[in-house]
Amino acid sequence: MQQGSDIAGEFVERWNAAAEVEQTGTCPVRDVLDKIGDKWSMLIVMYLAAAPKRFNQLHREIPDISQKMLTQTLRDLQRDGLVSRHVFDTKPPSVEYRLTGLGQSLIVPFGYLIEWANKSIPEIVEARACFDEIA
Amino acid sequence: MQQGSDIAGEFVERWNAAAEVEQTGTCPVRDVLDKIGDKWSMLIVMYLAAAPKRFNQLHREIPDISQKMLTQTLRDLQRDGLVSRHVFDTKPPSVEYRLTGLGQSLIVPFGYLIEWANKSIPEIVEARACFDEIA
DNA sequence: CTGTATCCCGTACGATACTG
DNA sequence: CAGTATCGTACGGGATACAG
Numbered sequence: 667m668q669q670g671s672d673i674a675g676e677f678v679e680r681w682n683a684a685a686e687v688e689q690t691g692t693c694p695v696r697d698v699l700d701k702i703g704d705k706w707s708m709l710i711v712m713y714l715a716a717a718p719k720r721f722n723q724l725h726r727e728i729p730d731i732s733q734k735m736l737t738q739t740l741r742d743l744q745r746d747g748l749v750s751r752h753v754f755d756t757k758p759p760s761v762e763y764r765l766t767g768l769g770q771s772l773i774v775p776f777g778y779l780i781e782w783a784n785k786s787i788p789e790i791v792e793a794r795a796c797f798d799e800i801a
Numbered sequence: 802m803q804q805g806s807d808i809a810g811e812f813v814e815r816w817n818a819a820a821e822v823e824q825t826g827t828c829p830v831r832d833v834l835d836k837i838g839d840k841w842s843m844l845i846v847m848y849l850a851a852a853p854k855r856f857n858q859l860h861r862e863i864p865d866i867s868q869k870m871l872t873q874t875l876r877d878l879q880r881d882g883l884v885s886r887h888v889f890d891t892k893p894p895s896v897e898y899r900l901t902g903l904g905q906s907l908i909v910p911f912g913y914l915i916e917w918a919n920k921s922i923p924e925i926v927e928a929r930a931c932f933d934e935i936a
Numbered sequence: 937c938t939g940t941a942t943c944c945c946g947t948a949c950g951a952t953a954c955t956g
Numbered sequence: 957c958a959g960t961a962t963c964g965t966a967c968g969g970g971a972t973a974c975a976g
Contacts, residue, residue, distance in 0.1 A: 673847075673850075673908065673911075673912035673915060673916070674847040674848075674850035674851055674908065674912075675851065676915070676919070677847045677912075677915050678844070678847055678848060678851075680915075680919065681844060681847075694918060694919070694922045694925075695915060695918050695919070697918075697925075698914070698917075698918035698921075699837060699838060699843065699914075699918075700838065702834060702837055702838055702914070703834060703835065703837055703838010703839060704838060704948080705948080705949075706949095708834060709813075709816060712809045712812045712813050712816075713809075713813060715808075715809035716809055716810065716813075720957085720958090721957070721958055721959080722957060722958075725958095732949075732950055732951070733958085733959075733960095734949080734950075734951090734959095734960090734961095735948090735949065735950080736959095737958080737959060737960080738949095744932065745928065745929055745932040745933075746925050746928055746929060747924060747925055747927070747928025747929075747931075747932075753958095756957095757957095758957045758958085759956085759957060759958065759959095760957065760958080761957080761958065761959090768921060768924055768925070768928075771917065771921070772917060772921075773808065773809065774913075774917075775910070775913035775914045775916065775917040776808075776914065777808035777809075777812075778909075778910035778913050778914075779833070779834075779837070779910045779911065779913075779914060780808060780811070780812050780815075780830060781808070781910065782833075782906065782907060782909075782910040783829060783830050783832075783833035783834075784811070784815065784829070784830070786833075786903060786906070786907075787829045789882060789903055790829075790832075790881050790882055790903070792882070793880065793881055793882025793903075794880055794881060794882070796882075797879065797880040797882075798880075839968080839969095840968080840969075841969095855937085855938090856937070856938055856939080857937060857938075860938095867969075867970055867971075868938090868939075868940095869939095869940085869941095869969075869970075869971090870968090870969060870970080871939095872938080872939060872940080873969090888938095891937095893937045893938085894937060894938060894939095894976085895937065895938080896937085896938065896939090
């Protein structure tokens with residue numbers, strides 16, 4: 667029960683520190699969480715974790731993403747140094763995206779979260795059912 | 802480099818499985834990520850990780866959250882079984898919120914993510930600077 | 937003290953059309 | 957193939973006022 671305290675303390679500290687920066691910039695921790703929370707970033711990272719892929723290859727594997735969001739999300743990931751972009755000057759141009767070292771390092775902690783999610787789903791579902799029943 | 806592959810595979814599998822459920826319900830993994838991504842859930846979890854707290858106590862410690870979002874976020878966390886709500890029938894009513902076992906178990910994997918974020922911030926910031934400079 | 941109800945706005949995202 | 961540009965919308969979330 668006390669295991670998380672240090673982590674929690676540091677987290678809150680970081681968060682508040684950023685709040686005092688006022689509009690200058692946002693909290694670095696929130697920054698990361700926002701990416702994780704947005705609709706496509708992590709899905710793309712996971713798809714790229716398997717192997718480097720080309721633009722349309724990703725598009726085919728993730729059919730329900732719009733071209734706009736695929737481009738935009740890849741740009742954001744690239745900007746943050748999680749993904750690198752390689753243009754091949756072939757006849758029809760082709761562009762390959764791959765995880766950087768930083769991007770690959772994200773997979774580990776993110777994996778723990780997925781593991782937690784998968785393990786906890788039954789309990790969450792049950793909690794919801796119980797909660798909704800009463801309400 | 803290959804460490805994340807299994808995790809990634811399972812993740813993508815889960816994700817797609819939910820996509821096929823069509824509008825019935827959303828992906829369980831996405832479900833969790835959405836909570837982590839939303840503006841206040843994880844901050845509140847971290848604040849409650851230190852100790853159980855009352856409504857206004859939380860409100861005071863997180864001054865920039867609106868009453869609406871504090872209430873709403875706490876309800877969501879309660880619904881998912883991450884937080885429990887205890888009403889004390891005192892003269893001015895008081896309500897205490899505390900993490901459930903499930904809620905506490907989230908702190909561990911989430912902590913890894915925070916750790917990663919903190920460790921990676923310099924690299925991300927540099928990547929951004931580099932990216933923006935070129936553009 | 938612990939909420940609920942209402943209004944309002946920014947933006948994340950999708951759909952569609954066009955380009956080198 | 958790999959994008960960019962434009963438009964429209966749904967919704968997260970803030971501000972404010974009210975209530976038990």
